[in-house]
Amino acid sequence: MGTLRDVGTQDVVTAPDPVLPGSRPAVGARAWREVLLGLAVFGLYALVVLLPEGARRRTARAHAETLFGWERSLHLDVERTLNGWLADQSVLRVLANYEYAVTYIASAIGLLAWLYVKHPDKYRTARNSFVLLNLLGLACFTLYPLMPPRLTPDLGFIDTVRLGRTWGSWGSPLVENADQLAAMPSLHMAWTLWVGVELARISALRSIQLLNAVHVLVTLYVILATANHYVLDAVAAVPLVAVAVYAGRRTERVAARPERVAATDAFFLAVETPRAPQHVGGVMVLDTSAAEVRRSDIVGLIVERLDRVPRFRQRLAAPSRLRRPVWTDHPAIDWDWHVVEREADGVDGLRAIVAALEGEVLPRDRPLWRMVLVRGVAPGRTAVVFLMHHVVADGIGVVAQALLLMDAPPAAPPAGAPRRPGLLRRAAATAVGFAQLAADAPPRTRLPVAGTAGRRFGTATLPLALLRDVARRHGTRVTDVVLSAVAGAVHRVGPDTAPDTVARFAVPLMMRSPDSGAEGNHTTAVMVDLPIGALPEHERLARVARRCRAQRTGTRAQAAWFVMRDVARLMPAPLHRRFARAVYGPRFLQGVVSNMPGPVTRPRFAGAPLDEVYPVIPLVPGAPLAVGALSIAGELCVSVSADPALADDADALLTAFRAVIAELDGGPVA
The missing domain is CATH 3.30.559.30 (Nonribosomal peptide synthetase, condensation domain)
Known part of the structure; x- marks a missing residue:
């Protein structure tokens, strides 16, 4: 002491x-704290990748066969049709692979950075919901590993990344150590949907919201046509985003409670x-x-x-x-x-x-x-x-x-x-x-004390x-x-x-x-x-x-x-x-x-x-x-x-x- x-x-x-109440740390310190939070979430993802692959791969294959069977019984199995057509389009195939690898990250991280700089009052809620979105996704990957369609060629799917030798895209040798059994739910779809919800929450320009709506549709097509996800993967992203955004708003209400x-x-x-x-x-x-x-x-x-x-x-x-x-x-x-x-x-x-x-x-x-x-x-x-x-x-x-x-x-x-x-x-x-x-x-x-207030x-x-x-x-x-x-x-x-x-x-x-x-x-x-x-x-x-x-x-x-x-x-x-x-x-x-x-x-x-x-x-x-x-x-x-x-x-x-x-x-x- x-x-x-x-x-x-x-x-x-x-x-x-x-x-003290109302005090705020320096901007640089706050930025580093956000970076460290992101690294912590990525560290949890890395732990999932380190899980024993043998038994997990067999479980993921069984889940893929079951899920695809459900889609066929519901007549939702459009993935092979989209995938077969895209595999024959050399230029579009490469563009789709890069779109799959880049745009969902760029849009989500770009939105967070913009909110951090321009709208710090809205950043915290968005950050919280985004972190929770990823934590929920990691929980799903751990509890329900799912092999993506491109890794099941016997079911009729083509791996467009390896076919086109697309450098740096998902599934290419550059990211070979990424989790290959994390198809359910589609975080690509979840991230783009989350961006749309946050743009609506902050009342962004209609032109920006319209552009993101187009991006959502393009992302939906790409994740199916490149055989990275099933239709039900994309559908599962919707409740995932809803839960994360709702919880993020709840943290906003808690933060707004009287001190x-x-x-x-x-x-x-x-x-x-x-x-x-x-x-x-x-x-x-x-x-x-x-x-x-x-x-x-x-x-x-x-x-x-x-x-x-x-x-x-x-x-x-x-x-x-x-x-x-x-x-x-x-x-x-x-x-x-x-x-x-x-x-x-x-x-x-x-x-x-x-x-x-x-x-x-x-x-x-x-x-x-x-x-x-x-x-x-x-x-x-x-x-x-x-x-x-x-x-x-x-x-x-x-x-x-x-x-x-x-x-x-x-x-x-x-x-x-x-x-x-x-x-x-x-x-x-x-x-x-x-x-x-x-x-x-x-x-x-x-x-001595008197018995009065004087x-x-x-x-x-x-x-x-x-x-x-x-x-x-x-x-x-x-x-x-x-x-x-x-x-x-x-x-x-x-x-x-x-x-x-x-x-x-x-x-x-x-x-x-x-x-x-x-x-x-x-x-x-x-x-x-x-x-x-x-x-x-x-x-x-x-x-x-x-x-x-x-x-x-x-x-x-x-x-x-x-x-x-x-x-x-x-x-x-x-x-x-x-x-x-x-x-x-x-x-x-x-x-x-x-x-x-x-x-x-x-x-x-x-x-x-x-x-x-x-x-x-x-x-x-x-x-x-x-x-x-x-x-x-x-x-x-x-x-x-x-x-x-x-x-x-x-x-x-x-x-x-x-x-x-x-x-x-x-x-x-x-």
Whole structure:
């Protein structure tokens, strides 16, 4: 298993990047995947050819005699007449042999290539039906080998290929190793019929469809006249094509089904309560001294970029409590609710608005996002509060969603691509992580919580260079400094506690690189026992650093991620909901501290420069504190959401937070 590493201000677990909804691999990779699929089907065909020939040839001869006998009794045996006439036509015989060998391949492969390049939305269905068509044919060749008429001269047939010495045609020495006993059904006929069906499905030009109809008739004549197939072989191709096309269309319907909410996302639907809504977001403070930002500007911006943020036009649908909900289109966006305007009386008024919005559950009968334009924050400053339910994305995902709406892509925080550990290393790390989690003693301390939905919200900004300097002087990481400052602030503002008192906090860790996508929850969390008793701040930081150092192997995070993603995926929805509520509450943790990287340059939103941005982190049900930190252009923007029982004034917590940093900056060096 890889290690945890500090990226600016964010811990990242070196785990594999997930494939996000809507993401598409590179064109070259997709083309190679299609080629490999074709080679795999051909490999199955080669296996059929390798079957013992002796017994198979005798069975194929017996089948040929029986089939031809049926045709004679039904008066369908026109093959000998057509074959005898063509054998006497030297030029037509050669042309027919080459038509048999080339055109059915050219038409089918050409259609697939054209769909792949010009109509990728229709390619997958066509590809699936074509693959199934060939797999069904291979099954028939295996279970019902049939000798073609040209290999039964005693029945009166002539091999036109060998008679005309046609180079490279079917049955000539160049393809001598091909399966000679695969007459039932006729894949030549099946492929040309399939091309016709697909041309009709995509509403191709009538002239093209007419040309293919002629090709079908020519192919029918050629396969009979060259004595490669019986009439019943061609007839058998019809139901084969029908089954394959029907199954291909079924895969299209399955692919078009609404996307079901993943277990890692449904977790936050399960734990949400009226007192603890689970939406994340940010407070973007814009510099509007040069130009004002209006509500209509924000609506126009979102309308213009809806294709970048698909969840903005989707809502949840839950047809049954026995299954997880699905995402469904909701094009009728209620702009009067999703984008609103409020007036604030300064910064304190903005914080009161955010605190009230944090306590309001987002209704699930519409897309789960909201933007509130807040005027009156300060002279030349306007705020935009962006909220999105946790089911849509984690904290980094919400940052990515917001960046998709910016006027120009900002510079991303530096982060190297983590190497994916091997399967055995991941399994070993997960096993070790389970053992570590089982050995962890349950937390004893519970911080006070009021019995209401009210909360307090506060913000502060610190120079990122200051935190980096403090971390460097004490031989720790920036994240350790943030966690220690939170613990010190809780000690100074919260209830009196003994020196050895600890409170357990969840520290979210990304299980992907920050730029890998904007949707879905791809974070797990490690639990860190923060010392909140009376301690010198440098000693508190040293204890936090030691406890965090034990987490840097990533084993606990890997085990937690395995449970959140893999085990939860196998749970029935009702059991998963009970599991989520059991583990995400005050019995196991007293709060969340989330530390995220942001853009290293200041982007613009609706034409206005982004001055500050503060995370909005939801409270854990029954827990009193959530702290968010986000770096932007050399500053660390810190926000606090607190239960009034812990801190009736969020500014008091932030004042204590800054005081801890100041003491560490001037305190003794470890």
